[in-house]
Amino acid sequence: MSEFLRESFNESKTMYSGHNEALVELGDENPDVLILYADFAQGQAGPYYRNKYPDRIINMGIAEANLMTVAAGLAEGGKIPFTHCHSIFAIGRTYNQIRQIAFDKYNVNIILCNTGMFWDFMGASHQVIEEIAALRALPNLVLLSPSDAVEAKKASKAAAYLDGPVAIRLAEPETPIIYHDDYHFEIGKAALLREGKDVTIAATGILMSKVLQAAKILEKEKIDVQVLNFHTIKPLDTETIKNSARETGAIVTVEDSSVIGGLGGSITEILSENYPIPIHRIGVRDVFGQTGNMEELATEYNMNITDIIKATRNVIKKKRK
Amino acid sequence: MTSTNFETHFTEVIKVSHDPELIIKLEGKAKLLRKHTIEMIRYAGKGWIGGSFSEAEIFTALIFHHMQIDPKNPDWPERDRLILSKAHCCEMHYAALGEAGYFPKKYFSTYGQFGGMLQAHSQRTVPGVDYSGGSLGTGLSFAVGEAIAAKLFSRKTSDGTIVPRNRVYCIIGDGECDGGQIWEAALSAGHHKLSNITTIIDRNRYQSTGAVDSIMEIEPLSEKWRSFLWNVIEVDGHDIDQILNGLEAAKKTSDKPSVIIANTVKGKGVPSFENRVHFSILTDEMYNEAMNALT
Numbered sequence: 001m002s003e004f005l006r007e008s009f010n011e012s013k014t015m016y017s018g019h020n021e022a023l024v025e026l027g028d029e030n031p032d033v034l035i036l037y038a039d040f041a042q043g044q045a046g047p048y049y050r051n052k053y054p055d056r057i058i059n060m061g062i063a064e065a066n067l068m069t070v071a072a073g074l075a076e077g078g079k080i081p082f083t084h085c086h087s088i089f090a091i092g093r094t095y096n097q098i099r100q101i102a103f104d105k106y107n108v109n110i111i112l113c114n115t116g117m118f119w120d121f122m123g124a125s126h127q128v129i130e131e132i133a134a135l136r137a138l139p140n141l142v143l144l145s146p147s148d149a150v151e152a153k154k155a156s157k158a159a160a161y162l163d164g165p166v167a168i169r170l171a172e173p174e175t176p177i178i179y180h181d182d183y184h185f186e187i188g189k190a191a192l193l194r195e196g197k198d199v200t201i202a203a204t205g206i207l208m209s210k211v212l213q214a215a216k217i218l219e220k221e222k223i224d225v226q227v228l229n230f231h232t233i234k235p236l237d238t239e240t241i242k243n244s245a246r247e248t249g250a251i252v253t254v255e256d257s258s259v260i261g262g263l264g265g266s267i268t269e270i271l272s273e274n275y276p277i278p279i280h281r282i283g284v285r286d287v288f289g290q291t292g293n294m295e296e297l298a299t300e301y302n303m304n305i306t307d308i309i310k311a312t313r314n315v316i317k318k319k320r321k
Numbered sequence: 322m323t324s325t326n327f328e329t330h331f332t333e334v335i336k337v338s339h340d341p342e343l344i345i346k347l348e349g350k351a352k353l354l355r356k357h358t359i360e361m362i363r364y365a366g367k368g369w370i371g372g373s374f375s376e377a378e379i380f381t382a383l384i385f386h387h388m389q390i391d392p393k394n395p396d397w398p399e400r401d402r403l404i405l406s407k408a409h410c411c412e413m414h415y416a417a418l419g420e421a422g423y424f425p426k427k428y429f430s431t432y433g434q435f436g437g438m439l440q441a442h443s444q445r446t447v448p449g450v451d452y453s454g455g456s457l458g459t460g461l462s463f464a465v466g467e468a469i470a471a472k473l474f475s476r477k478t479s480d481g482t483i484v485p486r487n488r489v490y491c492i493i494g495d496g497e498c499d500g501g502q503i504w505e506a507a508l509s510a511g512h513h514k515l516s517n518i519t520t521i522i523d524r525n526r527y528q529s530t531g532a533v534d535s536i537m538e539i540e541p542l543s544e545k546w547r548s549f550l551w552n553v554i555e556v557d558g559h560d561i562d563q564i565l566n567g568l569e570a571a572k573k574t575s576d577k578p579s580v581i582i583a584n585t586v587k588g589k590g591v592p593s594f595e596n597r598v599h600f601s602i603l604t605d606e607m608y609n610e611a612m613n614a615l616t
Contacts, residue, residue, distance in 0.1 A: 034473075055473055058469070058513075060509060061508075061509070063505040063509070065459075065462070065501070065505060066462045066465070066502055066505035069459045069462030069466065069502070069506075070463070070466035070469070070506075070509065072466060073452075073463040073464060073465060073467040073468075073469075073470065074467070074469060074470045076451065076463070076466070076467060077467045077469075077471060077474070078474065079469075079470045079473065097459060099456075100456060104445050
């Protein structure tokens with residue numbers, strides 16, 4: 001196991017809380033950082049900015065399209081905005097506006113709140129399954145997908161200091177903290193979470209703790225699983241994918257989003273061009289979701305620990321002899 | 322297309338006040354910009370003739386007199402910003418920037434050419450362009466962001482008053498007012514009292530496929546903006562003196578954003594184009610008509 005990983009996953013937090021810690025630090029560090037909300041619930045950064053930096057927090061109302069282009073104008077004017085809206089509406093209602101930001105490479109940090117399949121209770125109208133596919137087709141845009149509160153904090157801080165547009169996926173449920181605070185996060189570089197030679201699990205986002213638990217269970221079956229964290233979906237760390245494919249010869253991809261065009265789609269594209277090996281993709285398979293909690297949804301849509309274990313066993317059987 | 326008597330829509334006509342020599346000089350400039358525009362469109366073979374010609378005096382008043390800009394220093398942080406939200410009418414934008422000295426006029430020949438500097442739809446890669454457009458209805462939101470940034474970078478003047486770092490000018494079309502994001506932006510600018518924004522509506526009464534009032538009635542336009550907490554000024558958009566008066570009145574307004582409804586004629590300046598031409602192939606006949614009318 002990597003030295004960055006905690007020994008046990010007994011503490012849980014939301015990714016949004018980690019992101020808020022970053023905003024508070026950034027507020028003090030950089031006078032140009034400014035936070036915008038589409039009538040979206042603020043975390044601890046809300047009262048902090050309202051007290052200390054009241055000019056640097058703006059609620060733009062339920063008008064995501066305006067919010068996103070306002071952020072572009074702020075960035076051209078020399079500010080570093082962080083936009084906060086539900087991911088489903090960032091993708092669905094402001095895709096065109098995000099595209100304009102990407103075209104002109106503005107330093108806008110787009111926080112995709114309550115992203116993916118696992119927004120507790122809210123149902124299909126609010127679950128976004130298409131955002132990875134939609135955003136990774138945009139040139140110039142960096143797409144980050146942290147897997148716990150610690151990584152979310154690091155992602156937000158890195159985004160503020162990267163001069164260009166960054167979108168960050170933050171899932172809604174509380175999720176186990178996986179990493180120690182000194183975990184090294186570098187945009188564009190996949191993190192090796194676990195060494196292994198039999199099979200690779202390449203994962204992103206909130207399902208990471210389930211992946212690590214699955215790997216532990218498979219260890220008892222003498223299956224040696226390598227786990228890679230693709231916190232950066234774009235630009236994708238293709239060298240690490242190719243090297244890992246050569247080392248293990250089989251890959252399972254895991255994400256809380258549609259496999260169509262998602263991390264699974266991305267990795268399949270890279271490997272089929274460079275080093276074709278058996279792949280199984282865990283993720284949403286071309287369906288809309290429904291109301292439920294994360295456990296219910298992960299089980300219903302075959303994205304739970306048992307599904308990851310089954311897929312891993314199966315993909316190994318398909319390996320070239 | 323039928324012609325519309327826009328003059329009946331005037332609610333306020335501002336009295337002539339500028340030095341007549343200045344006005345004559347600027348009128349000459351507007352004519353020259355129309356010529357540059359038609360030459361540019363000649364290189365491309367086609368272009369947005371009507372909407373470029375209707376905005377000639379607006380661009381002239383802004384770039385050659387009113388705005389705080391430095392063509393030799395297009396990225397000067399304290400410059401006033403100019404956002405052409407109706408960015409398809411980029412030919413007049415490029416003509417004004419080239420004439421002002423942002424780039425050599427020889428680049429006009431690259432308009433609409435593969436690999437050329439002057440791409441269809443105003444693009445930030447061109448010196449002097451502050452906003453890449455093309456998606457109608459988004460420019461005013463960009464202006465709102467710029468205006469908030471300018472207020473956050475406010476400075477103290479010698480007499481102790483605090484003024485925004487710069488002003489923001491945004492040209493939108495009347496057809497563009499169909500779109501919802503314009504009204505989201507208008508709402509937010511009114512709420513935040515962004516007095517450093519001046520929006521100019523090129524009210525030429527036509528959009529891509531016909532007359533604005535036949536496609537989507539936007540009247541009463543003044544009342545709409547007023548109800549969104551904007552200061553509303555109406556001018557004849559081909560009368561440079563009136564435009565300058567409007568711009569100066571807007572600049573003096575300290576508690577709300579201003580919109581200048583500039584009543585214009587699509588294709589203004591070449592009689593055979595007026596109220597007729599939107600996007601068009603430029604035939605030899607049209608080119609000759611334009612050159613005759615503009616010399």
